[in-house]
Amino acid sequence: MTISELKKEFIRTFGGAEEELRVFASPGRVNLIGEHTDYNGGYVFPAALTFCTTVIARKRNDDIIRMKATDLPEIVEGSIGTIDQFKDLKWGNYQFGVFAELQNAGYTLTGADLLYHDTTPHGAGLSSSAAIEVSSAIAMASLGGATKIDHIEMAKLSQMAEHNYVGVKCGIMDQFASAMGQKDHAIFLDCKSLEYELIPIQLDGYKLVLSNTNKKHSLGASKYNERRSECERGLEQLKEKLPNITCLGDVSLKDFEAAKDVITDETVLRRVQHVIEEDDRVKRSIEVLKKGDLDAFGQLMSASHRSLRDLYEVSCPELDLLAAEALKIDGVLGSRMTGAGFGGCTVSLVKDSAVDQFISQIGEKYRNTIGYEASFYITEIGDGGREIKE
The missing domain is CATH 3.30.70.890 (GHMP kinase, C-terminal domain)
Known part of the structure; x- marks a missing residue:
């Protein structure tokens, strides 16, 4: 779906006008080499993909958070005050986990309506979860008034959401690649120091x-x-x-x-x-x-x-x-x-x-x-x- 089509879908779902909407996106990743090294403080070499999670977002004037995926019928609803109560959701727990980590880190949260559209294949090992987490972090931090987004911090908070909310002690690679990727480059990342170098990928032929x-x-x-x-x-x-x-x-x-x-x-x-x-x-x-x-x-x-x-x-x-x-x-x-x-x-x-x-x-x-x-x-x-x- 195009962004224009997604905006129309948002209005059909949540009402209102397109002028109020903001659009955020974060990609899945492929790791070219360096597997199961990230949580051991080692080296990885991932690249962001063009598969991504796109979020159409609108700020609300209350503390209600409503979320829907384009391929699921249900609207998931919660509130800022009860963020820690959604760990058992089949869909939505990654997002609420991110919101909880943002809140713990001192970010201002606001009520929001959020429409998610995923093109990263689920269950393919291409980090569809990181795409959801990082796009959610950037969207909610921005709606809450953050004017300068620290993408490395968004990656760290997304990783902590997976640790604390989802229960998987993942390394930093997936979220870092999703947050920090650059077109036609892979990321040589030291997962201990988070020092990184963008390496041009020249695959002539x-x-x-x-x-x-x-x-x-x-x-x-x-x-x-x-x-x-x-x-x-x-x-x-x-x-x-x-x-x-x-x-x-x-x-x-x-x-x-x-x-x-x-x-x-x-x-x-x-x-x-x-x-x-x-x-x-x-x-x-x-x-x-x-x-x-x-x-x-x-x-x-x-x-x-x-x-x-x-x-x-x-x-x-x-x-x-x-x-x-x-x-x-x-x-x-x-x-x-x-x-x-x-x-x-x-x-x-x-x-x-x-x-x-x-x-x-x-x-x-x-x-x-x-x-x-x-x-x-x-x-x-x-x-x-x-x-x-x-």
Whole structure:
């Protein structure tokens, strides 16, 4: 739907005039490399997509907050004074969690009518939740009178909403990429310091293609938090030999090799090994991309997938099939799962002339093996969270 169509839908839902409306948007993201490193204080390399959550917003003169999604029939209603009572909503809990964090951080909240339109595929590992969170944060802070929006703070508050309201101890990557993305750039982010560098993505003759398993899954708070706990256990053991480290992101590959014998649990050792080696792959990816060496970057992508499959164990047969079949096609430089895992998408670096073959050949193999369709998206890298002024 266009913004004009969304405004008309808003008026049909909530009444009033279009002149009162403001428009906000924030995108989903694809992580090009650096998976399950963010909550370990490591390095990631995400890019904002053109898939996004758009919010049509209008300030109210009371403390009532009404929200509706364009693809759902119900209007969700609450009030500023009862924000902490909506954790069990099937839709709307992410937004109320963000509003609660804004309030705790001292932002002025106002009643509002909010219409949401999502184009980020849900359950695809492309951070549709972060798109909802960051767009909600920017919209509500702006409606409350904030004239200068600190996008990094919006990302942090959105992350805390997921921790405290939704119950998933996610890292900062998804929200940071959604808030801070820039067209035709990826973000080399140090998740410990939040220092970042925008890296131009020059894929001359190649495309980034997302392949969606369409496997029904959720992030799986239990599995996600289990991996996080295993990494924390490994960190505490490494401190026996590396007493100055505060997170796994502080540990170099060389130091890990010298100290890893203190980790006695084989499962914990595999988890930590993935994180340390993945951080190293991210740093090498930046080096080779700055040189324009797409072949080397593709090899690092594929190595990342093998590590996520074998060491971190967050892949699944559907993701493994998509990644393996991609590498059988001439013109594919690399392929890996992206996102939390157990479903979602792979991201592949595909020569322009091979894209049609990629989609048809892998689509047929997936359908015949798995029993249902995969979906494919040729990605474009877009801008981060913003108010859209016409």
